[in-house]
Amino acid sequence: MRRLRALWLRVRGMFASGRAEAEFSAELESHLAMNIEDGVRAGLSREEARRQALIRLGGMEQAKIAQRERCGLPVVEALGRDVAYGVRTLRKNPGFAIVSILVIAIGIGANAALFTVVRSVLLRPLPFADPDRLVMMYGHNPDDPDSRNVVAAGDFYEWQKASQGFEQMAIWRWSGYNLSGQKNELPEMVSAAYGSWNLFSMLGVQPVLGRSFDPNDDKAGASRTVILNWGLFKRRFNGDPAIVGKTIRLNSQTYTVVGVLPGWFTYPDPEVQLWTPYRLEENPQNIESHFNHMGHVIARLKPGVSREQATQQVSGVQHQLFLRYNNSGPVVAGVTSQPLVNEVVGEVKKPLYILMGAVGCLLLIACLNLSNLLVARAAARRKEIAIRTALGSSRARLCREQLTESLLICVAGGAVGLVLAVWATRWLTTRWVDMPRAEAVHPDGVVVAFAVGITLLTGILSGLLPALSATGRGVLSALQDASRTIGGSASRASLRKVLLTAEIALTVVLLVCAGLLFKSFVRLRSVDLGCRTDNVLTMKFFLRRPKYAQPEQIVAFHTGLLEKVRALPGVEGAGLTNVVPGDGYYGDTGIRFPEHPPLPPGVHQFAIYRTAGPGYFSAMGIPLVRGRVFTEDERGMTNDKHIVINQQFAREYFPNEDSIGKHVFVSWESDPGDAYEVIGIVGDTLYALDQPVKPMIWFPILSGNPVESVDAMLVVHSRGRDVTPLALPIQKLIAQMDPDLPVSRVLTMEQIVGESTANSSFSATLVLAFAGLSLLLAAVGLYGVLSYLVTQRTTEIGIRIALGARRTQLLQLVMLDGLRPAFVGLALGIAGSVGATQLIRSVLYATRPLDAVVYVSVIVTLLLAAAAACLVPAWRATRVNPIQALRAE
């Protein structure tokens, strides 16, 4: 307590005026005077008494210093003085201060923002109970070490029965419902998932309202139940707890709401709005099937069991199934697994780490730049520092002062950077399509601590080198070169060149990586999908039972819609499909060829599964290669055994024969399935931009087959004009035909393609921006060093001119001086890039890490920037007036 009081008084003392000091002087004076008086009284002469008193009492000044130090806090005061001094020197050079603060702010802001994202997305464990024991299980083909297949429900139930290493195993699959209103609310298509009853309890998730599913819900024929996600509960049902126990309408059937999930639960995707029980919703054939792979399996390891061990055992079970069933259909031969967190984080890991690397480089470059500027400043203050050293200032004291200056810049930069980071984080998470757990990304204490940490580190890193170099031995020599020295501080200039070389090398690495990413993005973006992408509008809808239980009902809706849409003004073509090119894999189907010799048992053939109606291929601009496409004749389930295939299908499965008129067996749910006749071949289209062409097969959507035709995407083409104004009239048309039918994914083809390239465009643009910024910083650094050198060498240049040097020679001299670090940095940077680009290899599309075009353009860009930065100082050197230069010092 007493100590604290004393400390407080001393803190206050720091701000006290000189009054206390005057008082203390008076007190000492009176002490002395009384001492002298006593001496006189004892019989000494006044002089003698004074002499003795002064000897006895010691130095008055020392006492005052001791008193002053005791009254305040000398350490803090010195720091305050350093800060005040730093602020003053920075204020004298506002340009320098603002530029360096901004540079550091961008560096720190970018790092803090990326760190926020990386921390929330990659580092923070999943919000589930004991997340380390949760694993994701996949079907696995031993021939392909990277293969990870979704799981057939039949396999899953066998695993569940036989597994020993897992406490529990749960399965879920994607789904969607038409959620229609009870009282005229708008219908809505909601993303949903079926989950086995134990899914939530296995994850350790408790519904916030109501209950979880129990085994009685998860049965075929059980009464229909649903669990709502928090978002849907809040949005559609106003967050009213009374909804639990009431019913809602999904696909025109009533479901009882049994629970509501907590808001933080966003697995597997924030878009999922509700959950239904697996066995209740999945059709019975799929549940038994070992051939229909659609399920995602999560399992919880028993404590102390390793993932490899447990997976191995399940894999053994699967191998038995493979041996038993593979002759009648496609069964995976093995099982593999990975920690759940890897699966959740999946695809963003690599790009995030690349961005993190890029911003790290950026900060390092900013650091080097600041360091460089500070070295220049220190050089300008050489004499001041020398004089202070001569007067007894310690090296530590001088270093501290310089460090304070760089720390001040960095703290200011860090503060601005943190604000930038908050804003940048929000921007990043909204721009990044499909970032997992994006809702959990926000800056918190740890992020602030990180920002403070890197701020201090930046300050010390960038301040230390200049401080040490400016105060080392030989400082005093500055006093000697008072006049007439030429090229005095060569060593300091060479330090700057070393810093500059490092900066340029880093910039080159960044530029090369950015160049490669950008090229990869451009390649991806310019990939020909194989169809029209401009002026095409799409919208998706599902015709659900029981309203569309009969094929006639489905066909009637489809034909009616197409007829009305085609009648709209501006519509050039319209058609129906299930999935347009570039919108994903969706699904495949097993096929066999009756006209071909039978395949060896266990070998299976597949094609990507699509549907199409009349007018689809022309509206989409997919060229017909041979034969014909669907007409209005392929209608109803009596005349639907016709298919259209793509060229890849013909190449792969009919290599040496004409495929038209041949038959393909498609096993839907039963063996041997139906024989379909090939009526036409169309051009290849890509299902995803960065994936190779696969065999594809189209079935007639107007068959009305309840399996194939309910899932529809309307495609509308409008020639030469914007197609988006058509969206609203078409949506109104659909609402007139069926007010309960929700429409989703109202998108243009450009948007669909853009969606799939958005992330690569995003990271390429960001890295490119960072690289551009680094280039600018490097150029500024180069310019600064060279300007400084020219000023230093003015006299020398003056002498050279006086002795007859030509201007071109001088230009050459200075340019070479500046370009040398650029060349060395370039060489080092290229060498570094060869290594660094191997790390980003896996995210590049159709671009080799050693792409000559990228390297050459980086070299040219860098040399141009370097030359531009050198030109001004060099030109200035040639303008030196020899008379003035010689007179200058």
Added chain:
Amino acid sequence: MGNKADVWQGTLALMVLKTLETMGSLHGYGIARRIEQTSGDLLSLNYGTLYPALLKLEQEGYITSSWGASENNRRAKYYELTRAGKKQVKKEAADWEQTTAILARFLAPAEEA
């Protein structure tokens, strides 16, 4: 007294407090004289020793100071104990006595062993 400074730091505060307890209110010079006399002139206090000790005691709240006039009508700063100071004298004196008592046992000839 050899190297006096070490003993000083720890004990000066107590000497000052004890002096003020005996004498009531007193100025710096008076405190110094009193301590010197009490020590039989074995100690000599200069500015640099006395005043930091006084300041520290004042900052810790054991003594207060105010300006007054000396016997010779000279302006001087007078120090006196606060209530906390009076308690502190007792406590520190007791501590010191205990310490010296313990030390005395070590230094006394070991006869009863």
